[in-house]
Amino acid sequence: VDLRGEIQKTFEVPIKNGDGRKAIQLVYRIVDQLIKEEWKSLMGIGVGAPGLIDTRAGVVVNAVNLDWQDLPLAHLLEERYQLPVRILNDSQATAIGEFVYGEHDSDGNLIVINISHGIGAGILINGRLFQGDGGSAGEIGHILVRENGQLCRCGRKGCLETLASGWAVLQSMQRLPGLSEVTTLEELQTKFYADDPLVKEIILEAGRSLGTTIGGLAGTLNIKKIVLTGDMTRFGEPWREAVREAMSGAALGRMVQETQLEIGKLGYRACILGSAAYLLLNDYSLLFQQEN
Numbered sequence: 226v227d228l229r230g231e232i233q234k235t236f237e238v239p240i241k242n243g244d245g246r247k248a249i250q251l252v253y254r255i256v257d258q259l260i261k262e263e264w265k266s267l268m269g270i271g272v273g274a275p276g277l278i279d280t281r282a283g284v285v286v287n288a289v290n291l292d293w294q295d296l297p298l299a300h301l302l303e304e305r306y307q308l309p310v311r312i313l314n315d316s317q318a319t320a321i322g323e324f325v326y327g328e329h330d331s332d333g334n335l336i337v338i339n340i341s342h343g344i345g346a347g348i349l350i351n352g353r354l355f356q357g358d359g360g361s362a363g364e365i366g367h368i369l370v371r372e373n374g375q376l377c378r379c380g381r382k383g384c385l386e387t388l389a390s391g392w393a394v395l396q397s398m399q400r401l402p403g404l405s406e407v408t409t410l411e412e413l414q415t416k417f418y419a420d421d422p423l424v425k426e427i428i429l430e431a432g433r434s435l436g437t438t439i440g441g442l443a444g445t446l447n448i449k450k451i452v453l454t455g456d457m458t459r460f461g462e463p464w465r466e467a468v469r470e471a472m473s474g475a476a477l478g479r480m481v482q483e484t485q486l487e488i489g490k491l492g493y494r495a496c497i498l499g500s501a502a503y504l505l506l507n508d509y510s511l512l513f514q515q516e517n
């Protein structure tokens with residue numbers, strides 16, 4: 226990413242679940258590929274990683290999908306590449322990306338909710354990322370929403386992710402006779418737009434579960450601009466409307482009436498842009514400057 230916030234080059238590798246050591250090798254491969262190109266004046270490496278991240282220490286505390294626990298990723302990358310490294314939770318990075326480059330006309334406060342395989346949020350207050358005392362503010366995917374619900378990948382039951390994520394809706398398909406052949410969100414999207422009633426109900430119900438939690442956030446923080454991003458936004462306006470309706474019913478009318486719920490336009494690019502922006506912002510103050 227250059228200083229204008231334009232992505233210059235991307236490189237993708239598929240990830241197979243659950244082998245932490247292989248996952249770190251993949252990270253090296255990605256950075257090696259990007260660095261061996263013509264870039265001479267690299268200013269640093271910004272990383273958006275899933276899971277619980279200690280940004281200050283540069284440590285991935287826990288990333289279930291990648292099997293990373295207490296991994297000092299920033300230190301490893303700094304040693305290997307001799308560049309400054311900043312690591313953020315991917316949803317927090319996405320929020321910064323949307324805030325800086327998403328044209329949301331926010332006056333400093335913004336909530337960005339990433340609904341993909343999992344669910345996470347990033348919260349900006351007065352133009353700064355709010356990380357909370359432990360660094361994990363916005364980790365809404367594992368808030369309990371249904372007592373004794375489905376088993377979540379975090380090991381607990383009934384988390385928001387088990388009801389509203391891309392993973393959750395695909396799991397629901399597996400339990401339905403006649404729909405168990407549906408294994409990807411693309412296939413689900415086709416059925417959704419072909420007005421398959423069962424599929425529609427599952428997607429809209431997922432939206433409503435999400436909306437109730439968002440209502441709680443809006444009712445707590447009174448932040449008027451909320452951006453939805455991630456894989457589930459493929460279900461478009463009907464899904465957004467289900468989220469909005471449930472949100473409206475979950476907090477004081479006056480507080481949510483004025484809340485604008487938008488679908489972000491940057492997609493996965495928001496995470497890349499936000500990871501880069503956070504590095505520039507913190508190490509070089511090259512982006513939006515805020516007084517303390």
Ligand SMILES: [Zn+2]
Binds near residue numbers: 367
């Ligand atoms: Zn969970």
